[in-house]
Amino acid sequence: MISIKNVSKHYGSFQVLADCSAEVKKGDVIVICGPSGSGKSTLIKCVNGLEPFQQGAIAVNGISVGDPKTNLSKLRAHVGMVFQNFELFPHMSVIDNLCIAQTKVLGRSRAEAVERARKLLDRVGLLVQADKFPGQLSGGQQQRVAIARALAMDPICMLFDEPTSALDPEMVNEVLDVMVGLAQEGMTMMVVTHEMGFARKVANRVIFMDEGRIVEDAPEEDFFSKPRSERAQQFLSKILHH
Amino acid sequence: MGYEFDWSSIPGALPYLWTGMVMTLKITAVAVAAGIVWGTLLALMRMSGFKLLAWLAASYVNLFRSIPLVMVLLWFFLIVPSLLISLFDIPRSYDTRLVSAMVAFSLFEAAYYSEIIRAGIRSVSKGQMGAASALGMSYAQAMRLVILPQAFRNMVPLLLTQGIILFQDTSLVYVSSLADFFGVSYQVGSRDGRLVELLLFAGAVYFIISFSASLLVKHFQKRKTT
Numbered sequence: 001m002i003s004i005k006n007v008s009k010h011y012g013s014f015q016v017l018a019d020c021s022a023e024v025k026k027g028d029v030i031v032i033c034g035p036s037g038s039g040k041s042t043l044i045k046c047v048n049g050l051e052p053f054q055q056g057a058i059a060v061n062g063i064s065v066g067d068p069k070t071n072l073s074k075l076r077a078h079v080g081m082v083f084q085n086f087e088l089f090p091h092m093s094v095i096d097n098l099c100i101a102q103t104k105v106l107g108r109s110r111a112e113a114v115e116r117a118r119k120l121l122d123r124v125g126l127l128v129q130a131d132k133f134p135g136q137l138s139g140g141q142q143q144r145v146a147i148a149r150a151l152a153m154d155p156i157c158m159l160f161d162e163p164t165s166a167l168d169p170e171m172v173n174e175v176l177d178v179m180v181g182l183a184q185e186g187m188t189m190m191v192v193t194h195e196m197g198f199a200r201k202v203a204n205r206v207i208f209m210d211e212g213r214i215v216e217d218a219p220e221e222d223f224f225s226k227p228r229s230e231r232a233q234q235f236l237s238k239i240l241h242h
Numbered sequence: 243m244g245y246e247f248d249w250s251s252i253p254g255a256l257p258y259l260w261t262g263m264v265m266t267l268k269i270t271a272v273a274v275a276a277g278i279v280w281g282t283l284l285a286l287m288r289m290s291g292f293k294l295l296a297w298l299a300a301s302y303v304n305l306f307r308s309i310p311l312v313m314v315l316l317w318f319f320l321i322v323p324s325l326l327i328s329l330f331d332i333p334r335s336y337d338t339r340l341v342s343a344m345v346a347f348s349l350f351e352a353a354y355y356s357e358i359i360r361a362g363i364r365s366v367s368k369g370q371m372g373a374a375s376a377l378g379m380s381y382a383q384a385m386r387l388v389i390l391p392q393a394f395r396n397m398v399p400l401l402l403t404q405g406i407i408l409f410q411d412t413s414l415v416y417v418s419s420l421a422d423f424f425g426v427s428y429q430v431g432s433r434d435g436r437l438v439e440l441l442l443f444a445g446a447v448y449f450i451i452s453f454s455a456s457l458l459v460k461h462f463q464k465r466k467t468t
Contacts, residue, residue: 050372077378087373091391100387101377153377 001026001157001188002047007056009042009212016042017053018212024157024190029183031199031220032192034209035235040192041084043209044159047190048072048079061156077105080150080158084165086142088134094121094145095130098152106153113152120148124178140171147178157188164195194239200224208232251434252443262426263447265340269422270409273347277408278401280348281355286385288360299356306353312414318346319418339420343412351408358400362393399463406455410448423447 002024009017017039024030032040045051047058049065049072058065063075088097098117102108108116121127124144126137134142143163150158160179164172176198183189183202193199199206199220206223208216208231216223216232227233252259287299306314322345323338332338366389374384394401413424421429424444431440 045372048376050375073375073378073380075378076376079376081373081376083369083373083376085367085369087367087369089370089373089388089392091395101374101379104383104387105378149377 001028001061002190003057003059004043004047005057005059007043007046007053007058009039009046009051009053009055015212017046020056020209020212020214022207022214022217024188026188027186028205029187029189029203030191030205030207031203032190032207032209033194033196033199033235034215037211038209039212040209041161044161044190044192047159048076048081050076050081073105077101077153078156080147080153080155082143082146082150082158082160082163084162086134086139086146086166088142088146088149090134093131093133094126094137097134097145098149101149102152116152117148120151121145123151124148125174138171139167140174143167143171143175144178147175147182151182157190158182160189160191160193162192162194164193196224196236196240208235210235245438247439248436249439249443251430251436252439255430255434258430259423259426262421262423265421265426266409266412266423269340269343269347269412269415270405272344273351273408273412274401274405276344276348277351277355278359280352282359282390284352284356285359285363288356289363303353303356306350307357311350311411312417314350315343315346315414316417318342322346339415339418343415343418343420347408347412351404354404355401358397358404359393362397362400363389365396366392399459402459402462403456406452406459409455410452413448 002022004020004022004024007017007020008015020039020043022030032044034040042051046053047060047065049070053066056066060075060079064070065072065075088094089100092100095114095117098120099110099113102113102116103110118127118130121130124147126141126144126148129137129141129145134145137145147163163179164175167175172195176195179189179191179198180202191198191203203220206216206218206220207214208218208223208227208229210231215229216227218228223232224236227236284299284302287295288303290296319339319342322342326332326338326341370388370392371384374388375381379387412422415422416425416428419425427440427444428437431437434440
């Protein structure tokens, strides 16, 4: 479903991504981890064209992201994305956050959009907050709204860019629970995260990045039991043994 | 003996002074509205990826910010009327001074508004554009639905403050002897030989309106930050 082939990106002489390749099949849940500055967020943002790249190719459902002829807006409408800082629209109520793109991008009627939005808010346990504004919600609630907003577009896959990094520790689980639920329903997901518990529970594969390179791309059980690269071993020993 | 104040000519002139105030408010309102619209377009041009558009907008802003307002007004009073008359075959007797003033103020204020609006757009976090794009919105949709509403909300105090400055600057239309509040006060004063009183009165009115408006802006600002 998502194919990343030899993608490289640089800002001036600084190499952000170096020759990255990966395949994501329908229903896969891929966790991407690595030290900060390793290019994981950049890579995931290349998948829906939020970040341009200079070399290589990325195709989502057969559509080339880097091709200047591709209608990126149309592609993005079907690729859900969840950000570290939620990025809800602060000037709109929760329900409007979920409806705006449905009506303006997908062309759904207001009634249809509201119905879909209410169903998804109910799913993430926030239907009672529908008329509140994002600023009135906790971080965990905002992130669940953001996930519901992405789901409202009926995406073919979901990208998560460190969805729990900006959260207070006690709110991490409410967000992870929603994500686990999605994974178990068969949603195709690419998740940049350091939540190794989540990776163990639902990931098919773990991609480990360092200095813009994909150092390791292994099935979940192999990655945790016998990481091949020394760099990944070091990384795991640092984040797992506390 | 010192100067003896005589305010008696003011009460009778109040209706006439009021027509002047209406004129002042009209010019202010039109220039604020048109200035914000044109200023927004200039800001968007300047921030667009198109080099030529950005250059044009930047040149416009720099030009108008480097010329005294009173000269812009004078040019417009001298040039625009004859231009309009020759272009649209308007009778020579038609008074184009008000339109000229409105156009001149709008064009001039747009340069200032565009800088305020540009800062306002920058004040919205970059992630908001990313989130809007990620939902499939086009650049124009993201601007219109997500970025500009937030930018304007952040800018309200600055836009109002600029409006207050403009309200005072409209008195410069005296160069065309247009009957705005200042012009009318001046006329009444020289007619009755009571210029000092009338100008003091006019100054007090400008002060009261401008000062209360800025207090109002401060009040808004405080409410927004708490």
